[in-house]
Amino acid sequence: xxxxxxxxxxxxxxxxxxxxxxxxxxxxxxxxxxxxxxxxxxxxxxxxxxxxxxxxxxxxxxxxxxxxxxxxxxxxxxxxxxxxxxxxxxxxxxxxxxxxxxxxxxxxxxxxxxxxxxxxxxxxxxxxxxxxxxxxxxxxxxxxxxxxxxxxxxxxxxxxxxxxxxxxxxxxxxxxxxxxxxxxxxxxxxxxxxxxxxxxxxxxxxxxxxxxxxxxxxxxxxxxxxxxxxxxxxxxxxxxxxxxxxxxxxxxxxxxxxxxxxxxxxxxxx
Amino acid sequence: xxxxxxxxxxxxxxxxxxxxxxxxxxxxxxxxxxxxxxxxxxxxxxxxxxxxxxxxxxxxxxxxxxxxxxxxxxxxxxxxxxxxxxxxxxxxxxxxxxxxxxxxxxxxxxxxxxxxxxxxxxxxxxxxxxxxxxxxxxxxxxxxxxxxxxxxxxxxxxxxxxxxxxxxxxxxxxxxxxxxxxxxxxxxxxxxxxxxxxxxxxxxxxxxxxxxxxxxxxxxxxxxxxxxxxxxxxxxxxxxxxxxxxxxxxxxxxxxxxxxxxxxxxxxxxxxxxxxxxxxxxxxxxxxxxxxxxxxxxxxxxxxxxxxxxx
Numbered sequence: 001x002x003x004x005x006x007x008x009x010x011x012x013x014x015x016x017x018x019x020x021x022x023x024x025x026x027x028x029x030x031x032x033x034x035x036x037x038x039x040x041x042x043x044x045x046x047x048x049x050x051x052x053x054x055x056x057x058x059x060x061x062x063x064x065x066x067x068x069x070x071x072x073x074x075x076x077x078x079x080x081x082x083x084x085x086x087x088x089x090x091x092x093x094x095x096x097x098x099x100x101x102x103x104x105x106x107x108x109x110x111x112x113x114x115x116x117x118x119x120x121x122x123x124x125x126x127x128x129x130x131x132x133x134x135x136x137x138x139x140x141x142x143x144x145x146x147x148x149x150x151x152x153x154x155x156x157x158x159x160x161x162x163x164x165x166x167x168x169x170x171x172x173x174x175x176x177x178x179x180x181x182x183x184x185x186x187x188x189x190x191x192x193x194x195x196x197x198x199x200x201x202x203x204x205x206x207x208x209x210x211x212x213x214x215x216x217x218x219x220x221x222x223x224x225x226x227x228x229x230x231x232x233x234x235x236x237x238x239x240x241x242x243x244x245x246x247x248x249x250x251x252x253x254x255x256x257x258x259x260x261x262x263x264x265x266x267x268x269x270x
Numbered sequence: 271x272x273x274x275x276x277x278x279x280x281x282x283x284x285x286x287x288x289x290x291x292x293x294x295x296x297x298x299x300x301x302x303x304x305x306x307x308x309x310x311x312x313x314x315x316x317x318x319x320x321x322x323x324x325x326x327x328x329x330x331x332x333x334x335x336x337x338x339x340x341x342x343x344x345x346x347x348x349x350x351x352x353x354x355x356x357x358x359x360x361x362x363x364x365x366x367x368x369x370x371x372x373x374x375x376x377x378x379x380x381x382x383x384x385x386x387x388x389x390x391x392x393x394x395x396x397x398x399x400x401x402x403x404x405x406x407x408x409x410x411x412x413x414x415x416x417x418x419x420x421x422x423x424x425x426x427x428x429x430x431x432x433x434x435x436x437x438x439x440x441x442x443x444x445x446x447x448x449x450x451x452x453x454x455x456x457x458x459x460x461x462x463x464x465x466x467x468x469x470x471x472x473x474x475x476x477x478x479x480x481x482x483x484x485x486x487x488x489x490x491x492x493x494x495x496x497x498x499x500x501x502x503x504x505x506x507x508x509x510x511x512x513x514x515x516x517x518x519x520x521x522x523x524x525x526x527x528x529x530x531x532x533x534x535x536x537x538x539x540x541x542x543x544x545x546x547x548x549x550x551x552x553x554x555x556x557x558x559x560x561x562x563x564x565x566x567x568x569x570x571x572x573x574x575x576x577x578x579x580x581x
Contacts, residue, residue, distance in 0.1 A: 068455075068456055070452055070455065070456065099460060099461055100460055103455070103458050103459060103460045103461075104458060105458075106455060106456055106457075106458045107457065107458025108458075109456065110456070111452075111453075111456035113449060113452065113453065115447075115449050117447075117449035117450060117452065117453035118453070119450065119453065119454075119468055119472075120450075120472060121471045121472050130457065130467065131457035131458065131459070134459065134463060134467065135457060135458040135459055135463075136458075176453075179457070180456075180457075183457060183458065
């Protein structure tokens, strides 16, 4: 099925000793006759923070959702920690895995959504321990301890008993981050985590994310916050029209863009 | 212009008069008086007969049949409803079609006919057998030995209820935001676990109120089984008035008991609704609210908690 000959992981330029956490090769996705992703290739190393910038409709959220199979790609290949997420390689072909196996693979990939998506019928604590106790079978006592530590980390100590509706948007998003972290994911995906927030609440969420980036978490962040990209990203990727237009350090892409499309996009934020 | 030092404020505002309320009250009072007079002076009601039969042993026994027939039919209906609803929104096109066909048939034909149909199943299938189609049968029994009036009633009411519950449950499941499912999936939860732990608990808020209506409808729908000679509440009072010709008093006996059951269910329903609404803070009307002239504002509407109500 695949005509890609370069095996993921052996890309020149990356150290062969350390395998990237995320390896995406020529990922394609169409909705009907509209091609949203026209061949995205991206490696993310362990501990790296990659920020994807781009105009609305450029396919950046779709790419993120393809990584944990919330959207099914139509072509290419995506490996997380060396394994396909929704497939298994057998006899030179990829085979779709069962729902249970897909779920197991997803447990290693944390995701933070634009709309928070906290379970509204559960308290903050129940939200955070649901994954560890229900999926990973962590003893409840251990999960609660871990949850309290994570709540402190995101600056929400003592809010265990609150329901999501009792929290501000910024607080809900920080709980959502803690909920994803509770699974101790190998890779964290942030899908426009501050886009649904009031302007004065954006800072608290970005601060939390910056701490995580500094702490060595492997993160792929889709956002419109240029300042976050400048300060926290190891690498900035600019996407437009379903392709990666250019990528590099924040200094290269944001301060000295090479492509006209990147310049036009960034001009709107100045 | 008066100075700013003295001006009228809202506290001392003159409230609107509501003259039409008094007119309406007078009209209702007259009608009510006429109704009471009618109930008292008309001997046709036979209140003595009503009181002497309302706690008669046979009536209570019929009441018991009605009650547990309601419970069994609802349980069957809810179980079938969940299965049909999940099938209806599943990825599997065959399951979707089968579920749709079931709902189409059982909602599209009268319950009364379905009951009579099951009761007369032996005319269509003299023998029930378990085996391979066109092949050998492992187990064979006479239909009339299996389909008693009771089983016909349970099948007729339960299978029919399943079709209605399926639509209610499906609507509830669809009303939960898809982001909740995605959040569960991204935590590594399997589809069945997402349904059980995330979707269903939140769908309950939308499922419980119409299910309460279904239970109340079912209490009354069980009276249909009197046509297949099952001694429920209605059949019991019919049996008595066929003997004594006290038709109206006996029907009032039945109505009194139906009203008692549905009133109890109504109160229970509002408690369950309050339980499932606790994370959403939706105001459900109290049972006694209709007795109050002015609807009391919900406590959550107070200014102190305004900020918390917003997302």
